[in-house]
Amino acid sequence: MSLTVAVSGLNRGENPQPGAGIIQSLRREFGDVTIVGLVFELMESGIYVEGLADVVYQLPYPSKGTEAFLHRLDYICESYPIDILIPTLDAEMDGMLRIEEQLAERGIKVMLPERQSYLKSKKQTLSKLVEECGFRTPRTMQAVEPKGLMAAVETIGFPMMIKGPFYGADKVQSREALLDKFNCIIRDWGGPVILQECIKGQEFNVIAVGDGKGSVDGYCSIRKTVVSEKGKGYGGITIRDSRLDEISLGLIKHLNWRGPLELEFIKDDITKDFLLIEINPRFPAWVDFPSQIGQNLPAQVVRTLLNQDSPVLPECEPGKFFVRHSVDLVGSLDQLEQLSTLGELIAEKPRQETAGEENQIKKMNHRDVKKKNVVNGYAQHEVLS
Numbered sequence: 001m002s003l004t005v006a007v008s009g010l011n012r013g014e015n016p017q018p019g020a021g022i023i024q025s026l027r028r029e030f031g032d033v034t035i036v037g038l039v040f041e042l043m044e045s046g047i048y049v050e051g052l053a054d055v056v057y058q059l060p061y062p063s064k065g066t067e068a069f070l071h072r073l074d075y076i077c078e079s080y081p082i083d084i085l086i087p088t089l090d091a092e093m094d095g096m097l098r099i100e101e102q103l104a105e106r107g108i109k110v111m112l113p114e115r116q117s118y119l120k121s122k123k124q125t126l127s128k129l130v131e132e133c134g135f136r137t138p139r140t141m142q143a144v145e146p147k148g149l150m151a152a153v154e155t156i157g158f159p160m161m162i163k164g165p166f167y168g169a170d171k172v173q174s175r176e177a178l179l180d181k182f183n184c185i186i187r188d189w190g191g192p193v194i195l196q197e198c199i200k201g202q203e204f205n206v207i208a209v210g211d212g213k214g215s216v217d218g219y220c221s222i223r224k225t226v227v228s229e230k231g232k233g234y235g236g237i238t239i240r241d242s243r244l245d246e247i248s249l250g251l252i253k254h255l256n257w258r259g260p261l262e263l264e265f266i267k268d269d270i271t272k273d274f275l276l277i278e279i280n281p282r283f284p285a286w287v288d289f290p291s292q293i294g295q296n297l298p299a300q301v302v303r304t305l306l307n308q309d310s311p312v313l314p315e316c317e318p319g320k321f322f323v324r325h326s327v328d329l330v331g332s333l334d335q336l337e338q339l340s341t342l343g344e345l346i347a348e349k350p351r352q353e354t355a356g357e358e359n360q361i362k363k364m365n366h367r368d369v370k371k372k373n374v375v376n377g378y379a380q381h382e383v384l385s
Contacts, residue, residue: 004080005302006036006108009088010046010053012285015167015230016324018088020046021288022298023053028291029299036080042339048331051347055080058343062091066099077106084305085110086283086298090166093118093281109305111259113210113281120255121279123163123194130276133254135247137276138197138266149178152195163194163278169231171198199275204241204265205233206248207284209297209304212258216249217304218297220290220316226323233286237321238293244274251276260287260301289322 005026009017023035023046037046037053040061047056057076060068076082085108087096096103097115113121120129123140130137138161141152152160159173164185172178185193203224209217221244226235248263262280267273287298294314303310339345 002032002034003030003084003302003306004034004036004082005084005086006038006076006080006082007053007086007088008038008059008092009044010037010039010056011041011044012049013045014228015232016285017044017046018283018285018287020049020052021285021291022086022088022283024288025291025296025298026302027051029296030302034080036076036082042336045329047339047345048329048335054347056339056345058339062089062095066095066102069095070099070102073106073108077108082106082108084108084302086301088282090280090282111209111301111305113258113261114212114256117255117257118281121257121261121281123165123278124192126276126278129251129254133247133251135276136273138199140197141195142192143182143195144191144193146179146182149175149182149195153178156195156197159198161194161196161198163196164189165192165194196277199266199268201267201269203227203233203277204239204244204267204274205236205284205286206244206263206265207260207287207290207295207297208248208252208257208263209260209300210252210255210257211304212256214253214256216252217300217310218290218295218313219245219249220295220297221245221248222286222289225321233284235321235323236286236289238290238316238318240315240318247274247276251279260297286322290316293317293320 007019007022009019011017012020019037026033035053037056038059039047039056040059046052059072085103087093096110097112097118100110100112103110119125124142126137127140139156141155143149143152153175159171161169162172162178162181163169166189168185170181172181182193204221205224206221208219211217221239221241222236223239224233224236226233228234244265251263260283262284264277265274266277268275283298290297293316295316300310300313335345
C-alpha cells in the first residue's frame with residue numbers, strides 16, 4: 001500500500017528533535033512509504049541525511065499563524081498528497097489542535113489529544129494535574145515580569161530551574177543569572193516563564209501512545225544514563241518499576257490521552273518519590289530506541305490512523321540501553337541554495353527518469369523548469385525568472 005507521511009522536526013544536533021527518529025521507525029515497518037520532511041530552519045541536520053526524507057519543504061514559523069501553514073500545506077499536497085501528518089514540536093501543537101478539522105477536510109489524518117487534555121498537560125497547570133492524580137511535582141511558580149521572579153526566589157530559593165512555555169530548561173543559582181535567562185525566554189518565546197524547585201535525584205522518562213480511552217497502545221520507560229548540559233537524554237536504559245508504571249498509566253488514564261506523549265520524572269534521592277517534571281505532548285527524540293526493541297510506536301500511530309489491526313506490542317525488556325552517537329554530515333551549497341530559494345529539496349532516487357516524471361517536476365514547482373541537475377544526490381531545479 002502506497003503511503004505518504006509528513007513529519008516535522010528533523011534537527012539531530014545539540015538539541016535533537018523527534019522527526020528523524022520517527023522516520024527511521026516508519027521505514028523499519030513500511031516498505032512503500034514516502035516521507036515528506038517539514039522544516040523551519042535550513043540547517044536542521046536531518047535534511048542532509050541520505051535516505052531519511054524523500055522530499056523536504058520549509059514551513060512558515062508557527063508564529064505566522066495557521067492560515068499561512070495551511071496555505072503552505074496545500075502547495076505541498078499538490079505534489080505529494082499527504083495521508084498522515086506527525087507533528088513533533090511543542091510550538092506546533094496548539095496550532096494543530098486548532099486546524100484538526102481543516103486537516104481532516106483535506107484527507108490528512110493526525111493523532112492528537114483532546115484540547116482539554118492538552119491544556120491540562122501544560123507546564124503552567126502541572127501542579128493542579130498532579131494534585132488531582134494524587135502524586136507530586138517539584139514546587140512550581142510562574143512569572144511574566146521581573147517582580148514575579150523575586151517572589152519565586154523567596155518561595156523556592158536557589159538553585160532553581162527556569163523554563164520557557166515551550167522549550168528550554170536551565171539551572172540558575174543567582175538573581176543575575178535568573179534575570180538574564182528570564183529576559184532571553186521572554187524575548188524568544190514569550191511567557192509565562194516557569195520557575196521550578198531543583199530536586200536531587202535520577203531522571204526517568206516514559207514514552208507512550210494513548211488510545212484516547214484511558215489505555216495505551218504502547219509504552220516504554222527508561223532511566224537516563226547520559227544527560228547533556230541542556231538536560232537532554234543522550235543515553236538511557238529500559239527499566240521496569242511498578243510505582244513508575246502506576247503513576248504514568250494512571251496519569252494517561254486520567255487525561256484520556258490520545259496520541260504520542262512523553263512523561264519526564266525525577267526520583268527524589270531522599271523520599272524516593274517519583275516527581276513529574278513535565279509532559280511533552282508528542283514523541284521524544286529517543287523514539288527510535290524502543291522501535292528497535294519491539295515497541296515501534298510511530299508505526300502504531302500510523303496503523304491506528306489507517307484503521308488497521310495493530311499487533312499487541314510486547315513489554316520492553318529491561319536492561320536494553322541506547323547511547324546517542326554523533327556523525328558529521330556533508331551537504332553542498334547547491335542544496336542549501338535550493339532550499340532557501342524554492343523552500344523545497346527533493347531526494348533523487350536511483351532510477352531512470354521518464355517524461356511523466358518531468359511533468360511531475362513541473363507540477364511540483366508550479367513554475368517553468370528550464371533544466372534539472374542532480375547535485376550530491378538531490379534534484380536541483382533552475383527556474384526561469
